[in-house]
Amino acid sequence: MVEVLSEPTGRGSYSGALLEVENLQVEFHTRQGVAKAVNGVTYSVNPGETLAVLGESGSGKSVTAQTIMGILDMPPGKITGGEIRFRGVDILKLSEEQRRRIRGEGISMVFQDALSALNPVFPVGWQIAEMFRIHRGASRSDAKKKAVELMDRVRIPGAKDRVNDFPHQFSGGMRQRIMIAMAIALDPEILIADEPTTALDVTVQAQIMGLLADLQRDSNMGLILITHDLGVVADVADKIAVMYGGRIVETAPVHDLYANPAHPYTRGLLESIPRVDLKGQELYAIKGMPPNLLEMPSGCAFHPRCPYRREDCATAIPPLYPISGNRGSACHYWREVVDGSR
């Protein structure tokens, strides 16, 4: 551990999962009260693995990612419990300087809206090159050469001629490629992609997801894909964590989850995807509204909207019941859900 601390970017011999989030709890202190954004989230990612974190806005999926990254605004945010272990070391206990060195080198992040996430007044090549100049002490010209290489790698046509262009001179898809180039510049072990395709056209979405998958295969990095789009997840993810009201309500390998969801919320999400064979019928929608983080429903946060609810759902918070080796569902009645009776 001492060795890892002194060299936070070194690729160690740690044998457990590459990144483990355990029982993470994050609150936001607002004028209206305390919003519990993340209530005991646990997940892990291994090298070469893709974890999809699925959930609607306010489910805590982005807050978890920001906490891992160390870019949570504190205040109002506050980490009230849990651990985030990167190569076995709890990074929440590291100094700010040690955490800074992990950012970009060990864990990096791609944001949703590349136009606002890139600095408008600096050329894109400069922004990519900055990674090498700050983390590796590279010279201006070397860093710029590497920036062109990276822009080639994320398949930006004519990278050499465009290295001095500014973000607003690129299309949405190209901007997102630049974000990705910046994130993979230092060959990180974990890449967090926070809704990387939400702001893009469908065709461009597929290209970006394909690019991420290729890059991951080349470098064997772990990928955390945060999304609310079930369609995006199916092709690329290995396992899925479904979040609702700041908790993980279901976790499963991707095919098991699609074939047979074990939580009523997941089932509702899958049923609300438009299907060609049901054309003309009314689209299914989960009843009710997402929970208000300031006034979480008692017991299971999903119970006011749940077609399976019983009386005890309003009082007892369901733990993540293990279903089989790597599946879990936070529903007292997951057996009924799996059976599909409703």
Add this chain to the structure above:
Amino acid sequence: MGRYTIRRLLQLIPVLLGTTFLINYMVWQLPGDPFAGRCGQRPCPDSYVSAMRAQFGLDQPILVQYWQFLKNMLTGNLGVDFNQVPVAAQLGDAWPITIRLALLAVAIEAVIGISAGVLSGLKRGGFIDNVVTISTLFLLSLPVFVTGFLLQWLLGVQLQVITPTVSDEATITELLVPAFVLASLNMAFTARLTRTSIVENRRSDYVRTAIAKGLTNRRVVGVHLLRNSLIPVLTFLGTEVGSLMSGAIITEGIFNIHGIGGLLYRAITGQDYTIVVPIASLLVLVYLVSNLLVDLLYGVLDPRIRYE
């Protein structure tokens, strides 16, 4: 950008013609004969008045006078004032002092205003923020002549750390306090503008990206945040250079600085238009050029602005 610059320079010509004509016209329309009261207790003899009127072309129609003015300006021949002292020499003495004062004031505005704004914006609600907010409010609510006399009395008379008035040489050290007085309002405004801009940009996505890139805090703030936050501030500082020059009249009066402010003031009270007109025209030119520079600078600072 080259074509844009040329177009903007060409636009200056009609503006300059219009404003200088207005200055000439207004000045000669003021009531009172500038020559009638120049002979002590007795009224001036008609022969003197008519001779002077002929010398300065006051018997000509306004358009002819204006043409003469343009010709003189373009050839650099500013002539003599009503006391037969060359105008160019007087301007030559006064102009460098005011330029020095104004530049010093801009430097004070920029350095103190921006630093205070950045510090208070970064720690909103903190101690520094409160100090800056209160002191800028204080400065903003004080007229310049109050600040001027107050500092002159306090530092010059009571504590005697400065000389209360500035000597003819007007060295930088002597001009420091007058420049601070001249800068005070704009400095307070600069601090507030910077603070707002910093607060606004601090939560922006690109700053979050810069942190996520693993950059040091110094670099996140000093490069990514500052560069974007300073765009409106520099625009403000630039456009205010012109008003700073004309604002120097009061400050120069308080500290007895022999710059164009004092010259202009004496010329106006003495109705000596041979000095008022060139100075006013020069101020217009300074204002126009500094505005043009700001617009061009804006394009350099913010690549999203394109001039085509």
